[in-house]
Amino acid sequence: MSGRSPASIRDDVARLVGADRVVDDPTRIARARRDSWVIAVWRSLQATPPPPPACVVRPRSTAEVSAILRYASRERVAVVPFGAGSGVCGGIDPDATSIVVDLGEMRALRAIDGHNLLATAEAGLLGSEFEAALNDAGYSMGHFPQSIALSSVGGWVATRSAGQFSTKYGNIEQMFVAFEAVLPSGEIIRTRAVPRASTGPDLRHLFLGGEGTTGILTEVTFEIHPRPAATERQAIAFPTMRDGLETLRRIVRAGWRPAVLRLYDEIEAGRAFAGAIGASESLLLVLCEGPTALVAAERAAVEATCAEAGGRLVGSGPVESWLHHRNTVPGFEVFLRQGMIVDTIEVATTWDKIDRLYAGVLTAMRAVPGLIVASGHSSHTYPTGTNIYFTFAAKPDDSADIEALYFRIWAAAMEATLAAGGTISHHHGIGRVRREWLPRELGAAYGTLVALQRALDPAGIMNPGALLRPR
Numbered sequence: 001m002s003g004r005s006p007a008s009i010r011d012d013v014a015r016l017v018g019a020d021r022v023v024d025d026p027t028r029i030a031r032a033r034r035d036s037w038v039i040a041v042w043r044s045l046q047a048t049p050p051p052p053p054a055c056v057v058r059p060r061s062t063a064e065v066s067a068i069l070r071y072a073s074r075e076r077v078a079v080v081p082f083g084a085g086s087g088v089c090g091g092i093d094p095d096a097t098s099i100v101v102d103l104g105e106m107r108a109l110r111a112i113d114g115h116n117l118l119a120t121a122e123a124g125l126l127g128s129e130f131e132a133a134l135n136d137a138g139y140s141m142g143h144f145p146q147s148i149a150l151s152s153v154g155g156w157v158a159t160r161s162a163g164q165f166s167t168k169y170g171n172i173e174q175m176f177v178a179f180e181a182v183l184p185s186g187e188i189i190r191t192r193a194v195p196r197a198s199t200g201p202d203l204r205h206l207f208l209g210g211e212g213t214t215g216i217l218t219e220v221t222f223e224i225h226p227r228p229a230a231t232e233r234q235a236i237a238f239p240t241m242r243d244g245l246e247t248l249r250r251i252v253r254a255g256w257r258p259a260v261l262r263l264y265d266e267i268e269a270g271r272a273f274a275g276a277i278g279a280s281e282s283l284l285l286v287l288c289e290g291p292t293a294l295v296a297a298e299r300a301a302v303e304a305t306c307a308e309a310g311g312r313l314v315g316s317g318p319v320e321s322w323l324h325h326r327n328t329v330p331g332f333e334v335f336l337r338q339g340m341i342v343d344t345i346e347v348a349t350t351w352d353k354i355d356r357l358y359a360g361v362l363t364a365m366r367a368v369p370g371l372i373v374a375s376g377h378s379s380h381t382y383p384t385g386t387n388i389y390f391t392f393a394a395k396p397d398d399s400a401d402i403e404a405l406y407f408r409i410w411a412a413a414m415e416a417t418l419a420a421g422g423t424i425s426h427h428h429g430i431g432r433v434r435r436e437w438l439p440r441e442l443g444a445a446y447g448t449l450v451a452l453q454r455a456l457d458p459a460g461i462m463n464p465g466a467l468l469r470p471r
Ligand SMILES: Cc1cc2nc3c(=O)[nH]c(=O)nc-3n(C[C@H](O)[C@H](O)[C@H](O)COP(=O)(O)OP(=O)(O)OC[C@H]3O[C@@H](n4cnc5c(N)ncnc54)[C@H](O)[C@@H]3O)c2cc1C
Pocket: 035, 036, 080, 081, 082, 083, 084, 085, 086, 087, 088, 091, 092, 103, 123, 124, 144, 145, 146, 147, 150, 151, 152, 153, 154, 155, 156, 157, 158, 159, 160, 161, 162, 163, 164, 210, 211, 212, 213, 215, 216, 217, 218, 329, 330, 427, 428, 463, 466
């Protein structure tokens, strides 16, 4: 890139937006130089962790973001946007001459428009703060990623996030109505908050899943919902995961949209809900919410569909328990310090291929020596198919081999997913961990994606190495 020294880049940025915007605290700098990818955490624990970026800057306005990007484009300095750092794919990995733009000071809630069911916030607002403000006003966004308290509203868009209530409310792309963003050149663009438009290609998609490679989102407008009048919960045990998957298909095919449909395989059900089910049963959690009459009808229909497929009602207890613990965040570090690595891999495919994908990925991961356990659940269901969210734990004989083992397991899972006709990521995104498989999934369209990114960012400054192969 520019060949400029980290110190001179830091000085330039301080001159541009004020020295008080540039972070001094080494702990804060260390936190902003990575996301929550387990390999980034592992590397940060090593005796020689990766070097800090040239600077971490916390702008307070879109104009300041624009000034930073204008400078970076002109001087060809890499820029890495940082929302709240909860990404799990290695989307944030600046080198020693990069500027990290931390959106943490841009967290104003701009407006809650209850009449039009719209809410607007600055991109750095934490998800939990946004939802709490909506709740106080009698609304909800309906978007509940497990990381709601750890992630920013801009980060949700940049990673194409999915929440736990997605079957009813949709994923972030269904909720994302309008935005303000700064292009790599420093130009500021805005779109209108309208219910729908037929005004050419939809520019929201440049930023949905852009992972910071297309510019920096500074403000987002989302659709919101009045808080539901009624809620019903039920858990259903199935003899096998296969029976459960087929039941999911029938429920959504019939037109029902429970907010939550989570189906755990026997390993995960046994681990989290052992008291509620028999040995080797799968468990489906259902939560319906909305208008009272609709919820009553939906619950009855879902229960009948489950019974037809051999499901056994086990009451609301497991759903209550899940609701209580659903945002408890497992710490990677504890395992890493014991020489063990734990991670999750979420993929998706259509109904005709789902059994093959579920079995194929588990078989492939289990064939890697060093794998201790692998399991899966489905958490996001559509009329056309569903996702599987795999969890694995592995331990090499020598902890120096942790990364090699980790990447062997990921390669096994990615290859098996592609072989089963699935998508390599349902909602965590690409970052660095999946980057090498993206061209395989997209085929010739990968070149289109690269061309679009280059057209927006001719200087190649935006988050180099994330999402796309480095230039
Ligand atoms: C315990 C845990 C549970 C999780 N559960 C879920 C879940 O249920 N559903 C889900 O979808 N994800 C989940 N995630 C993943 C993560 O929370 C999401 O990817 C989230 O959307 C990231 O938001 P963030 O603000 O933390 O982004 P960051 O990690 O800060 O950034 C993610 C990427 O987006 C870019 N970026 C961030 N902000 C901007 C911006 N304003 N403009 C342009 N680019 C930007 C960054 O450069 C980076 O490439 C989970 C993560 C953890 C650690």
